[in-house]
Amino acid sequence: MTQTSKFCFVIHPVSLEDVTRYEPGAKGKGEPIIRKILDWMPAYAAVHVTGVRTPDGRETEGWFVAATLMPDQMIEFPREKVYDKILRAIEIGADMGAQVAGLGAFTGVVGDGGITVNERSPIPVTTGNSLTIASGIQSFFRGAHEMGIDPAHSTAVVLGATGSIGSACARLIAPRVKRLILVARNETRLRKFHESVGPELACTSDYTTDISSSVRRAQLVLTATSSTQDIIEPEDLQTGAVVCELSLPHDVSRRVASERPDVLVTEGGNMLVPGNPRFERVREPGQEFDLGLPPRTALACMSETMVLALENRCEPYTLGRGIDLSKVIEIDRMATRCGFSLADMRAFDVAITPEMIAATRAAADERRKAIA
Numbered sequence: 040m041t042q043t044s045k046f047c048f049v050i051h052p053v054s055l056e057d058v059t060r061y062e063p064g065a066k067g068k069g070e071p072i073i074r075k076i077l078d079w080m081p082a083y084a085a086v087h088v089t090g091v092r093t094p095d096g097r098e099t100e101g102w103f104v105a106a107t108l109m110p111d112q113m114i115e116f117p118r119e120k121v122y123d124k125i126l127r128a129i130e131i132g133a134d135m136g137a138q139v140a141g142l143g144a145f146t147g148v149v150g151d152g153g154i155t156v157n158e159r160s161p162i163p164v165t166t167g168n169s170l171t172i173a174s175g176i177q178s179f180f181r182g183a184h185e186m187g188i189d190p191a192h193s194t195a196v197v198l199g200a201t202g203s204i205g206s207a208c209a210r211l212i213a214p215r216v217k218r219l220i221l222v223a224r225n226e227t228r229l230r231k232f233h234e235s236v237g238p239e240l241a242c243t244s245d246y247t248t249d250i251s252s253s254v255r256r257a258q259l260v261l262t263a264t265s266s267t268q269d270i271i272e273p274e275d276l277q278t279g280a281v282v283c284e285l286s287l288p289h290d291v292s293r294r295v296a297s298e299r300p301d302v303l304v305t306e307g308g309n310m311l312v313p314g315n316p317r318f319e320r321v322r323e324p325g326q327e328f329d330l331g332l333p334p335r336t337a338l339a340c341m342s343e344t345m346v347l348a349l350e351n352r353c354e355p356y357t358l359g360r361g362i363d364l365s366k367v368i369e370i371d372r373m374a375t376r377c378g379f380s381l382a383d384m385r386a387f388d389v390a391i392t393p394e395m396i397a398a399t400r401a402a403a404d405e406r407r408k409a410i411a
């Protein structure tokens with residue numbers, strides 16, 4: 040059998056619900072106490088992943104190691120303190136045998152997007168953003184197709200357009216839509232980004248820091264921000280719009296689920312893992328760890344790390360904010376070769392069935408009639 044490498048992946052809670060899923064003992068404790076405990080808690084090996092197996096019989100195992108901080112703590116705490124916690128998590132993974140490390144959610148956002156962490160790490164580090172971009176783009180256009188939207192006649196908006204994921208997604212979406220709006224908070228950086236890529240984009244484009252006005256103008260929305268709060272509200276969305284959500288924590292208000300039955304929201308970065316993957320709690324052997332996803336499903340950034348281990352490509356594959364699009368194509372091919380595929384559509388913790396899509400389209404038609 041081909042010898043493959045092992046991996047570790049740094050996880051952290053992105054919400055209080057995550058904390059109680061990781062640590063059921065935290066249930067009932069107040070938020071300030073939970074935050075203090077997370078701050079004090081050292082990094083620890085949370086999950087042993089086994090059974091990831093390619094169609095040609097290659098297999099890998101790895102560990103999810105928790106760097107116990109919430110997203111806003113990662114942003115607000117002194118940078119060195121956060122780096123130390125992430126690096127301690129990687130060291131634990133390396134001690135267990137991992138040869139490549141992935142950075143989950145805000146552990147790949149904080150500071151320079153993994154560059155410094157990689158320089159200080161005992162093993163190569165990837166943010167996993169290349170495969171997140173590849174799967175996000177597929178999900179984005181799948182959502183448009185399901186809602187009967189022709190991208191070539193549509194306006195798309197990318198929220199977080201100056202970021203690692205958002206900037207690459209903007210470049211990949213542009214050739215297939217009529218108009219593209221780029222959104223972030225820092226206007227200077229946004230203008231410079233638009234000046235540098237605008238002339239190369241194969242569609243009309245502009246930029247704004249006004250989220251609400253940009254979303255109101257778009258049929259297709261992709262979120263890839265590092266916001267720690269909801270930024271898309273139900274009243275801003277066009278009738279029958281599609282929102283592909285890559286941000287973790289999510290950008291779309293939960294009110295959209297109940298107040299906008301005509302809008303299709305879909306989580307873009309979920310992948311089906313090949314083989315018979317098991318996510319077993321390290322501290323309670325035999326007990327499955329609840330990732331908050333359906334069985335056999337992992338985030339695309341986790342999947343990138345697994346693919347690199349399976350392909351013996353233990354290297355700092357994706358780092359920083361200027362993503363190389365050729366790597367997005369390459370990791371997508373490697374993932375397909377290893378048997379990974381886009382997971383079924385899902386949002387607000389439930390699977391999106393064909394019946395739900397039909398109901399969403401019908402609600403959009405009704406709303407259009409009511410408005411006309």
Ligand SMILES: NC(=O)c1ccc[n+]([C@@H]2O[C@H](COP(=O)([O-])OP(=O)(O)OC[C@H]3O[C@@H](n4cnc5c(N)ncnc54)[C@H](OP(=O)(O)O)[C@@H]3O)[C@@H](O)[C@H]2O)c1
Pocket residue numbers: 143144145147148152166167168171198199200201202203204205222223224225226228250263264265266267270285286287288307308309338339340341360
């Ligand atoms: N689903 C997955 O598998 C997966 C994998 C990896 C990462 N992620 C998630 O993807 C998101 C983006 O990651 P990244 O590495 O691309 O981050 P990044 O490089 O730090 O980029 C973040 C972008 O969001 C913008 N932004 C931040 N706060 C905002 C706000 N309140 N309103 C509008 N724009 C805002 C930033 O620009 P300004 O600062 O100028 O606003 C920047 O353009 C994160 O939530 C991360 O956790 C998901």
